[in-house]
Amino acid sequence: MDEETKNNSPENKGEKAGQNQLNIELSEEIAEGIYSNLAIITHSNSEFVADFIQVMPGTPKARVKSRILLTPQHAKRFMKALNDNIAKYESIHGQIKEAEAVNVVPMNFGGPPAQA
Numbered sequence: 001m002d003e004e005t006k007n008n009s010p011e012n013k014g015e016k017a018g019q020n021q022l023n024i025e026l027s028e029e030i031a032e033g034i035y036s037n038l039a040i041i042t043h044s045n046s047e048f049v050a051d052f053i054q055v056m057p058g059t060p061k062a063r064v065k066s067r068i069l070l071t072p073q074h075a076k077r078f079m080k081a082l083n084d085n086i087a088k089y090e091s092i093h094g095q096i097k098e099a100e101a102v103n104v105v106p107m108n109f110g111g112p113p114a115q116a
Helices: 003-007 009-021 028-032 072-092
Strands: 040-045 046-056 062-069
Touching: 046 072, 062 072
Parallel strands: none
Antiparallel strands: 040 046, 046 062
């Protein structure tokens, strides 16, 4: 048996899969998830910050429900994975229709309003 055949054998693939396996735990609290209808993404030279917010109609105030920090490399992998999942979703359910853009977020984030 040549080296390539040996490396691609089912027995060897099973060994490799076991070595690369990651056991991920999901607590009940995290499994419930957090609803978000607004995301604000910013970045620095070393990280991306994604703030997930729940905006309630008629309420002038909203609170960040979750903040995720990503390295630039992880942010790019996340973007690719999200694009792939959206494509799969749309192939089954049809194209996602985008809502009209509505500017509901004051961009002062609780600081003093900008003055000209």
